Amino acid sequence: MASENGSAETIVRVHNVAQRYGRKPVLRDVSFQVNAGEVAALLGANGAGKTTLLRILAGLDNPERGEVWLGNVPLAAAGHEIRRYVGLVSHRPLVYDNLNGLENLRFFARMYDLVEPEPRIEAVLTAMDLWRRRYDPVRTYSRGMIQRLAIGRSILHDPPVLLLDEPDTGLDQESVAVLTDLIAQLRQGGRAVLVTTHNWERAERWADRVYHLVDGTIEDGDEVLKQR
């Protein structure tokens, strides 16, 4: 996706976002952007504020200060319809363990108003290698299978913005390789992807641009990568 002058369109713009929990500041004037067809990695230690930032971008939390724009729409002023354009893989799978994989995706397909959802659900479950286990309750899935279902849920409605919070958690090497392929294909398809990870090598492999979150502030991770 490119604008008329040939430059990539900015899909996610974060400007001076600050957030605190109680008295403790978690994010301090964080600013960055992610363009269409671009993968940005957000690196940082535990407690650096990565998840907080992703929750704000997904519209689950409001920042104390600052602005987030999705395309031309400020998130603070947008209604719930803006959520069609965002997919999130969170630390928690956000799926129902008493339902099976098929029922979970059918439910979310209804919530996203998907037209003719069944072929899409089958395609997602097949891509996530869960089609054979579609009738099994999610509580019987392994951690890696649940993570794959969570990834499937996040791309079910094919959002232009995908937020992946440590998506490789619990995945085996083969699934990580396919996740890498998925991220590459999302980039190729013009989606804006923001992925958090602790793993510098994976960040370098997955992302076009790397941001480093330290004590709630953003540093240019590309510079850090060069120094490594």
Place this chain on the structure above:
Amino acid sequence: MSSDSLRGLLGRPVTMRTDGGSAAFMRKVWAVAAKDVRAELRAKEVASTMIVFGLLAVVIFGLAFDLRVPKSSMVVPGILWVIVLFAGVLGLHRSFGAEVDRDTLAGLLLAPVEPSAIYFGKLASNLLYLFLLELFVLPVMLVMFDTNLFQFHILLGLSLGTLGYAEVGTFFAALTANSRARESMLPVLLLPVMVPVFMAGVSLTAGILDGRPVSGLVSWLVILAVFDTIFFVAAYWIVDLIWDGI
């Protein structure tokens, strides 16, 4: 995961209905309610707890009042409504509490759905659980107290009171969902608000059992209906406004 199937997946266009309107709203209400009921059929942690508590309470009240009151119909109205209120709290706090505990509420909130649609979906499933509770409790009360509660005006009053209870209970369950002390906060907030429903329900049930003419008891039915209407409309408007705080 397979790379070949991924390529096919991302190449297919996905269409979403964006028409909105009441049909879309109702589809989401239905989806939330159906999901809750389906999950409950597997887990059996809400309705079954309410029913078992309700039946135990009937037996305990039956033993407690046996031979101590001249007529069981003197205590039956109060017992019925106390059981519905207390057993109801057990289920109501799980309606949003289970979503918070499993962090699935975030998944719901990520979808393009009005908070009021989630509320009404939860209201529908809570209403179903409460009616199920009453379906089990009333016959046991008939046996334990030898009092027939299967009378049209008692059932009408019970239905209206249950609707009001589910409306207010679901609202406060949403409000207290993120609180660590939600189990204790919910009844503390909810039960005082339910006083008009409790009083109207008990008075109506007692009046019918005492054989008083229905024309003199219509005012209790009106109170229940007005309560239901006010909270139905208020919840529709307020839930969307206050949802950020939930």
